[in-house]
Amino acid sequence: MTMQQIYLAIPLLPLFAAIVIGLFGKQLPRAAAHVVTILGVGASFVLSVIVLNDSMTAAPYNETVYSWLKSGNFSFEIGFLIDRLSAMMMVVVTFVSLMVHIYTIGYMAEDKGYARFFSYISLFTFSMLMLVMSNNFMQLFFGWEAVGLVSYLLIGFWYTRPTAIYANLKAFLVNRVGDFGFLLGIGLVLFHFGSLDYAAVFSVAPQMADVQINLIGNAQWSLMTVTCILLFIGAMGKSAQVPLHVWLPDSMEGPTPISALIHAATMVTAGIFMVARMSPLFELSSTALSFVLIIGSITALFMGFLGIIQNDIKRVVAYSTLSQLGYMTVALGASAYSVAIFHLMTHAFFKALLFLGAGSVIMGMHHDQDIRNMGNLKKYMPVTWITSLIGSLALIGTPFLSGFYSKDSIIEAAKASTLTGSGFAYFAVLAGVFVTAFYSFRLYFLVFHGSEKWRVVKHDAHHDDHGHHHGLGLNDDPHEPGWVIKLPLILLAIPSLAIGYFAIEPMLFGNFFKGVITIDTAAHPAMHVLTHHWHTIYHSATGMSLHGLLTLPFVLAASGVGLAYLFYMKRPDIPAAIQNRFSTINKILENKYGFDSFNERVFAAGSRFIGNKLWQIGDVKIIDGALVNGTANLIGKLSGVVRKLQTGLIYHYAFAMIIGVFFMLSFYSFKF
Numbered sequence: 075m076t077m078q079q080i081y082l083a084i085p086l087l088p089l090f091a092a093i094v095i096g097l098f099g100k101q102l103p104r105a106a107a108h109v110v111t112i113l114g115v116g117a118s119f120v121l122s123v124i125v126l127n128d129s130m131t132a133a134p135y136n137e138t139v140y141s142w143l144k145s146g147n148f149s150f151e152i153g154f155l156i157d158r159l160s161a162m163m164m165v166v167v168t169f170v171s172l173m174v175h176i177y178t179i180g181y182m183a184e185d186k187g188y189a190r191f192f193s194y195i196s197l198f199t200f201s202m203l204m205l206v207m208s209n210n211f212m213q214l215f216f217g218w219e220a221v222g223l224v225s226y227l228l229i230g231f232w233y234t235r236p237t238a239i240y241a242n243l244k245a246f247l248v249n250r251v252g253d254f255g256f257l258l259g260i261g262l263v264l265f266h267f268g269s270l271d272y273a274a275v276f277s278v279a280p281q282m283a284d285v286q287i288n289l290i291g292n293a294q295w296s297l298m299t300v301t302c303i304l305l306f307i308g309a310m311g312k313s314a315q316v317p318l319h320v321w322l323p324d325s326m327e328g329p330t331p332i333s334a335l336i337h338a339a340t341m342v343t344a345g346i347f348m349v350a351r352m353s354p355l356f357e358l359s360s361t362a363l364s365f366v367l368i369i370g371s372i373t374a375l376f377m378g379f380l381g382i383i384q385n386d387i388k389r390v391v392a393y394s395t396l397s398q399l400g401y402m403t404v405a406l407g408a409s410a411y412s413v414a415i416f417h418l419m420t421h422a423f424f425k426a427l428l429f430l431g432a433g434s435v436i437m438g439m440h441h442d443q444d445i446r447n448m449g450n451l452k453k454y455m456p457v458t459w460i461t462s463l464i465g466s467l468a469l470i471g472t473p474f475l476s477g478f479y480s481k482d483s484i485i486e487a488a489k490a491s492t493l494t495g496s497g498f499a500y501f502a503v504l505a506g507v508f509v510t511a512f513y514s515f516r517l518y519f520l521v522f523h524g525s526e527k528w529r530v531v532k533h534d535a536h537h538d539d540h541g542h543h544h545g546l547g548l549n550d551d552p553h554e555p556g557w558v559i560k561l562p563l564i565l566l567a568i569p570s571l572a573i574g575y576f577a578i579e580p581m582l583f584g585n586f587f588k589g590v591i592t593i594d595t596a597a598h599p600a601m602h603v604l605t606h607h608w609h610t611i612y613h614s615a616t617g618m619s620l621h622g623l624l625t626l627p628f629v630l631a632a633s634g635v636g637l638a639y640l641f642y643m644k645r646p647d648i649p650a651a652i653q654n655r656f657s658t659i660n661k662i663l664e665n666k667y668g669f670d671s672f673n674e675r676v677f678a679a680g681s682r683f684i685g686n687k688l689w690q691i692g693d694v695k696i697i698d699g700a701l702v703n704g705t706a707n708l709i710g711k712l713s714g715v716v717r718k719l720q721t722g723l724i725y726h727y728a729f730a731m732i733i734g735v736f737f738m739l740s741f742y743s744f745k746f
Contacts, residue, residue, distance in 0.1 A: 099189025252311015367407025511634025
């Protein structure tokens with residue numbers, strides 16, 4: 075196979091598998107669903123590794139596959155840009171997707187929609203690959219919308235649950251808000267740059283840096299600032315940044331495998347990838363970068379606080395994802411794009427691991443997701459325990475584990491940034507270290523250590539619409555799932571341990587992203603400072619980890635773990651007392667800062683009010699009342715008048731004829 079054929083095969087193999095299982099899944103044996111899709115995604119993963127290896131020596135590939143549409147001077151094309159950034163993303167997407175496909179065999183074994191689920195996740199993989207491989211804004215937007223559509227289908231996979239339908243509708247609508255901004259940004263690019271091709275746009279971007287445009291009245295706005303902020307609004311929706319974050323926690327209504335695939339490792343990182351790809355544009359607007367930095371800081375800190383009070387095991391991990399996406403966004407705002415992508419990669423592995431570990435716990439607990447009903451599961455689920463511990467340690471930034479290298483680099487980048495808002499950003503990511511450690515190990519201790527609360531809290535056994543039994547009986551014991559569950563956990567734990575150690579030097583301080591990511595180091599010195607620290611203080615990944623043991627982030631992380639141990643292992647009465655003492659703060663957190671209620675009262679209720687008034691005035695009164703019924707009523711009244719002339723008496727008609735002749739003669743006599 076030539077490299078061009080490999081590039082085509084990588085997205086088309088999952089698409090072919092999705093079509094085959096989607097159309098013929100009911101006719102084929104049940105096992106065909108996972109065999110066909112795993113072969114498709116597995117082959118894509120192997121080919122992606124080949125592409126990544128090739129990209130280390132070959133020049134970037136940037137070609138059009140075919141022209142979709144030509145309109146005047148504009149051309150809309152499907153094409154591939156294969157460089158180290160897209161190749162690395164392809165490997166991450168296909169590897170995590172492959173792990174999720176294998177895991178799904180066990181998790182969805184008894185589900186009626188087995189084939190449909192495999193078709194959806196394979197289709198999602200195709201959509202995400204088209205997004206990261208695109209060489210133009212049109213194809214980027216196609217992949218962007220396609221992952222949103224498949225996410226909608228997967229969140230509402232159990233469509234008989236009202237909560238699932240509410241969640242997928244919420245995700246769809248919130249993402250439409252972000253995508254509207256994204257589309258406006260793409261429109262500005264097309265109008266002012268005259269092309270949607272990345273290379274063409276980036277080449278003329280420096281000449282457009284000082285261009286001003288009129289949006290409202292005579293006010294002048296920077297074209298680059300407006301364009302970048304609009305593009306980032308798209309990222310705020312897809313990558314769940316405040317205030318467009320509200321859909322992600324509710325999306326936990328979907329099956330656990332898609333929580334790992336979509337809401338930890340791939341779809342929610344699409345916005346991060348997009349901003350990194352657009353670095354030649356963002357570097358030309360410090361205002362846009364400050365906006366990115368501040369939004370990311372707020373998300374990183376305040377979403378972490380919400381993870382502290384959650385009791386649903388998946389929602390704790392979901393809020394953790396929101397917080398970590400905030401960290402990536404802070405790195406983007408500080409112009410440390412390579413650090414954001416590095417954290418994207420490490421986070422993909424350990425967060426997918428944590429989600430799949432949570433799914434294993436849920437299966438072991440007979441689909442009870444309340445962490446207050448668990449305890450001492452390490453005795454019954456040793457593989458899930460040790461892999462979840464690795465994921466948690468990576469998440470909090472433990473030296474030598476993958477999360478440490480990327481997370482500490484983000485903190486250093488925020489500290490080194492000179493942009494407006496960088497001081498708050500540094501405080502937010504630093505405080506977020508403590509918060510992350512606290513809620514992560516609160517979850518870990520309540521689930522895997524302590525007393526076996528499921529023995530004393532007997533639940534009412536019931537089944538949902540999908541035959542899942544909820545809660546352990548008094549004599550039930552949790553159980554470790556089979557190897558189709560354990561194998562992905564082990565394979566994801568390996569990069570969660572080691573990938574950061576081996577990848578940090580080439581990705582951040584080597585030539586891995588040379589020619590791919592653009593940074594104006596004079597205006598945005600964060601990466602220059604990080605590189606200086608690497609060569610003068612750390613010298614190696616080992617040196618960075620050893621130095622990390624003496625830094626404030628490590629102290630904060632250790633304090634968070636220690637406090638979680640004290641509160642939930644030694645003195646469980648303290649959290650309850652704090653909750654009572656600070657009931658107002660607790661209520662604010664339980665209400666998620668009021669974002670949901672505000673959206674429902676203002677936007678949802680406002681939309682319903684406007685719709686209701688448009689119906690009452692426009693539909694009922696104007697269209698039905700005045701136009702349709704009004705016309706009928708007018709004709710009816712005229713008919714009533716005319717009907718009175720139709721009496722059926724000959725002398726009435728004769729009289730009318732005489733009067734008519736009289737008026738006619740009078741008219742002609744006056745005329746002549």
